[in-house]
Amino acid sequence: MQAGQIAVDVPTVTVQDSVARALRLMALSRLPGLIVVDGRGRPRTVLPGTQVLRLAVPGSYQEDAALARTIDEAHADLFWEELGSLTVGDCLVREMARPASVGLDATLLEVAALMARQRSPLVAVVDGTGGLFGAITLERLLGKLALLAPDV
Amino acid sequence: MQAGQIAVDVPTVTVQDSVARALRLMALSRLPGLIVVDGRGRPRTVLPGTQVLRLAVPGSYQEDAALARTIDEAHADLFWEELGSLTVGDCLVREMARPASVGLDATLLEVAALMARQRSPLVAVVDGTGGLFGAITLERLLGKLALLAPDV
Numbered sequence: 691m692q693a694g695q696i697a698v699d700v701p702t703v704t705v706q707d708s709v710a711r712a713l714r715l716m717a718l719s720r721l722p723g724l725i726v727v728d729g730r731g732r733p734r735t736v737l738p739g740t741q742v743l744r745l746a747v748p749g750s751y752q753e754d755a756a757l758a759r760t761i762d763e764a765h766a767d768l769f770w771e772e773l774g775s776l777t778v779g780d781c782l783v784r785e786m787a788r789p790a791s792v793g794l795d796a797t798l799l800e801v802a803a804l805m806a807r808q809r810s811p812l813v814a815v816v817d818g819t820g821g822l823f824g825a826i827t828l829e830r831l832l833g834k835l836a837l838l839a840p841d842v
Numbered sequence: 843m844q845a846g847q848i849a850v851d852v853p854t855v856t857v858q859d860s861v862a863r864a865l866r867l868m869a870l871s872r873l874p875g876l877i878v879v880d881g882r883g884r885p886r887t888v889l890p891g892t893q894v895l896r897l898a899v900p901g902s903y904q905e906d907a908a909l910a911r912t913i914d915e916a917h918a919d920l921f922w923e924e925l926g927s928l929t930v931g932d933c934l935v936r937e938m939a940r941p942a943s944v945g946l947d948a949t950l951l952e953v954a955a956l957m958a959r960q961r962s963p964l965v966a967v968v969d970g971t972g973g974l975f976g977a978i979t980l981e982r983l984l985g986k987l988a989l990l991a992p993d994v
Contacts, residue, residue, distance in 0.1 A: 738963075741958070755959075758951050763843065766949030797914075797918030800918065803899050828892060831895075832895070
């Protein structure tokens, strides 16, 4: 089985989209992450869900658990209302390394190894021109592997 | 809103469980990760889904994408059949640092910051004795945050 055969369509975001839109899109689509595409629809990066969430957590609370604990419950419930017009691009600097992507003919082992290595439960599948063909989620990969080896 | 109010029951594994069982459990429960508990039901570690998957990917393929590419499709489909009797404990050494866990009274901001920091879409919620009370998934957290701030 090849990546192109199990890839599915997923909604994407661009660096111009607001962080709030990205979070809402991920929640509504029940996706474990988001693919950030450029103007030509090619994956620029693939963000694991926790790192989409990170875009919404004010920097000072990300690294300092004690500081996060000082915020009272009522304000803590609404932390992401403070996002305002912050965009995905504003928050993305550290994540722009290499997108977690594979070609159409990648094997399921290659997809699994990439997910494990990049700690990304979402992998972009690109065609020969680098355009986004689809995506594979960890859940979908596990489902396919379970079907192929039903006795495991 | 506090962690104890949105935590849900999830199945857990121990270090004695087979990796095959852990993968199956995660696939069937549609969980984004697994909590590994000790003999007294206290979280030893929380494994993000990609790191449960990593337990099943032979070490040499994890780091070397070119090597994974040399395996033909038929064999790549079945890589996790080779797990045999390997247990979660056999594979866990590097992951035993600190479990991604919070107390019952942690705020949603604390949960979000922990998920982002530890790159874990699953967080264990523990009671005053360190026992496992429940778990919060990234999907559940996003759902609750969206309800609290419906206009974002």
